[in-house]
Amino acid sequence: MAMKYSRQRQMIFSFLMTRKDHPTADVVYQNIRQNYPNISLGTVYRNLTLLAERGEILRLQVGDGVDHFDGDTSRHCHFVCSDCGSVTDIQLDGLEELFSKAQQEFDGRIDRQSTCFYGVCGKCLDKSAEEQI
Amino acid sequence: MAMKYSRQRQMIFSFLMTRKDHPTADVVYQNIRQNYPNISLGTVYRNLTLLAERGEILRLQVGDGVDHFDGDTSRHCHFVCSDCGSVTDIQLDGLEELFSKAQQEFDGRIDRQSTCFYGVCGKCLDKSAEEQI
């Protein structure tokens, strides 16, 4: 039952901690392969799933058809750019409040919350403004 | 360019309007097939995608690996039961406020917001309480 800490799992976890973007399993795989060429994609998936189940990381499904992983498990929101596809953090007050409101309102147990905003990020807005000239 | 209103699209749209749960494409397909046996799954997907792009319905990705569709496009939250998988609405004040806070805070354009809560619904809690006896 006890989880054995393999070299691979440690690398996956610590890689995720170095990143502020929210890489997909494949990005994790490609990066770790640089230093550890015969890690397998299955291992990356298995460990990301395991870590997410244990609450050590978050698995995000933002609607682009690919799962993203986040080493920051504190309560925060995400933003997804419809143009470049980047996934970034948004720190917002009022999430705690929303959570407790939902708990009061809802008949059942609420464990977890996920809020995601969609639009076009600053960089992509600038880029399309330049192209207009 | 103009969208032509096919019989199939109308059936898909009006079926979705009759439902307060948030059916998957396959559920829509299975239901419409009862009255219209040779509609194809591809047609269901194409129309759901088209209607969602036009903002007439919502496509929800709640993290169970399957897309759900919602005929109610007003601002509201969802709850997903980890036990039975049901997806239900939660009406909450304060979403507007959260949205405008995010707009102020964020460098970019925000178009849309999605908030989802996860836990165990009332029915499933009751069921597991009974089993304890």
Next chain:
DNA sequence: TCAAAAATAGGAATCATTACTGTTTTGCAA
């Protein structure tokens, strides 16, 4: 009524993720 544009049915293709299998690691206990 006619023709062009749009949509359809049915099936094949895609691709992210999971499952499988034989081999290798890991961690505990003697």
Next chain:
DNA sequence: TTGCAAAACAGTAATGATTCCTATTTTTGA
């Protein structure tokens, strides 16, 4: 330390939701 069972791994095959493709049918505006 050494041995052994549980856990994890690499590599690959399978799965399954969704999208793509093509020849045919519907829709709509003139």
